[in-house]
Amino acid sequence: MSSTSITEPSAGQKWFAGALVVAYALISILPLVWIIATGFKTPSDAIAYPPKVVFEPTLEGYVNLFTTRTRQPPEVMAANPPETWYDRIVAQYDMTIVGPSRFGERFLNSVVIGFGSTFLSVFLGTFAAYAFSRFRIPAKDDLLFFILSTRMMPPIAVAIPIFLMYRAVGLSDTHAGMILLYTAVNLSLSVWLLKGFIDEIPVEYEEAALIDGYTRFQAFYKVVLPQAATGIASTAIFCLIFAWNEYAFAVLLTSGQAQTAPPFIPTIIGVGGQDWPAVAAGATLFLLPVMVFTILLRKHLLRGITFGAVRK
Amino acid sequence: MSKIAIDRPAQATPRRIARGFRGLSDRALAWIFVGPTILLLLAVNIFPLIWTIWLSFTNFRVNRPNEEVKFVGVQNYSRILSDDDIWLTMQATAHFLFWTLFLQILIGFWLAWLINRKFKGNDLWTTVIVLPMMLSPAVVGNFWTFLYQPQIGLFNYAVGFLTGADPSSFSMIADVTLAPWAIIIVDTWMWTPFVMLICLAGLRSIPDSLYEAAECDRASKWRQFWTITVPLVLPFLMLAVLFRGIENFKMFDLVVQLTGGGPGSVTELTSINLKREAFEKWRTGYSSAYAIILFVTVYGLAAIYVKALNRVKQR
Secondary structure: OOOOOOOOOOHHHHHHHHHHHHHHHHHHHHHHHHHHHHHOOOHHHHOOOOOOOOOOOOOHHHHHHHEEEEEOOHHHHHHOOOOOHHHHHHHOOOEEEEEEOOHHHHHHHHHHHHHHHHHHHHHHHHHHHHHHHHOOOOOHHHHHHHHHHOOOOOHHHHHHHHHHHHHHHOOOOOHHHHHHHHHHHHHHHHHHHHHHHHHOOOHHHHHHHHHOOOOHHHHHHHHHHHHOHHHHHHHHHHHHHHHHHOOHHHHHHOOOOOOOHHHHHHHOEEOOEEOHHHHHHHHHHHHHHHHHHHHHHOOOHHHHHOOOOOOO | OOOOHHHOOOOOOOOOOOOOOOOOOHHHHHHHHHHHHHHHHHHHHHHHHHHHHHHOOEOOOOOOOOOOOOEOOOHHHHHHHOOHHHHHHHHHHHHHHHHHHHHHHHHHHHHHHHHOOOOOOHHHHHHHHHHHHHOOHHHHHHHHHHHOOOOOOHHHHHHHHHHOOOOOOOOOOOOOOOHHHHHHHHHHHHHHHHHHHHHHHHHHOOOHHHHHHHHHOOOOHHHHHHHHHHHHHHHHHHHHHHHHHHHHHOOOHHHHHHOOOOOOOOOOOHHHHHHHHHHOOOOHHHHHHHHHHHHHHHHHHHHHHHHHHHHHHHO
């Protein structure tokens, strides 16, 4: 009998609550498990009825994701016996690999645009957040609200003039254009989150540094930044996840050059419609990094998703 | 909220000129720190917004660049507000908003309440539950069309298994009556964890002493729930509704991938409708007016709502 408080739930209550939560959790990750599993199925296993839970895993989906293939007449197949394991997988369907698919490029675009915009928005956001936290700025609350309100606009509404503007200055379908756009969208998040983190650092540290003869900038750079490191890191991850997942701007403003993975993955098609194992393989590679980051971030999650409005 | 004297910009030297970082006054530094952020937002948000406002009074079309751009006054606005189709998309959006918010609050609060029983391993399971909301809605939405396929889809199979219905007898995406629910189900699956996390923070902010006092006064559990738990979690819940409300009013990626607005236009939410007008029919002036109407609606509703939220908080 370790329970000391009358408000502590009983063991039975805990067990029952736990069972319900675990049941919900298992049902809710089922679609994610299914994505990962489908990536390792053959196309016929993927569309089997009843849905196959036990199946022989294959890398066919991954091979199809990264390559383009073409059907060959039997004499060509006989003349060129498959050499590598991926050639062999493709050869089952009387096909040969004729080149890489565009997935690699699209994924790389996501990485470049994601990291580029994250770096910029956290860099600018840190300075702005420090100023909002420590300095007197006229109409501070209005400015902060203005920064937040930029997030309320529907992306499609913003995309119309951005589309015209980018076309006029030659930024449409470029990495630089997308980085700039995502930076602007993420600034609201980074300024608000970082201001919260910096607010929590006691001013006394800086005061001591200033008395010791540091300039204001040195105090910011040598005293505040190291203390805000965790906050900056988690803000960066939130910005990265947003840029990584963004779809509306990407689908409207990019096509060939700078297209990221989210508009690309749904367009992976095989024979007679979507090639589900390849789509699932692409989705797995694309979603896994975010899952890992979510687990790393779990302590700061609430803060990030509410722009710092709720701090545990 | 003035802090300490150091915080105040040096009054005696109001316009000290930059002499490297050493000599910069706090005031100058403040503007150097904030300036780039404000400039970028002006360039990428405010300038386009003003451009949209101007376009909304013209008949400009991107796909006809040689045509003379005429100023048409409020014609675009009056056309939109009297268009029956646009009211239908507004209705679809309202239906989507109402049911997603309702289900997410209900399930999210219930989950938070269960997790707050502090059973063993609750942290681990909370993290598992949270996963869907962090993922790309477009990619996940696209995969849900696979789960929703008649016969082979996992969703249809599960429904068939539980209810005895034939899994190939219904299609969540192609059926006019089911499609609005197909998007509600996926959005609820994805975003219930968001409401849950916020509710959990609310529940954890309630001090145990309140319940202990109520227990001493022999208040029933039911009464404790309605007089302590609900009022104290309400501000958190309202915040969750604000975030989800704005997000779902703007909803685009998930639903575009799931149903593309179809079948017909039963799941054509305003953002999808707007995309069609702006980037498929290329009615730029008209869709600019549409965008402004949407923006004013979101902004207006949010402003009213925040007022109400602050009133609840102050109580």
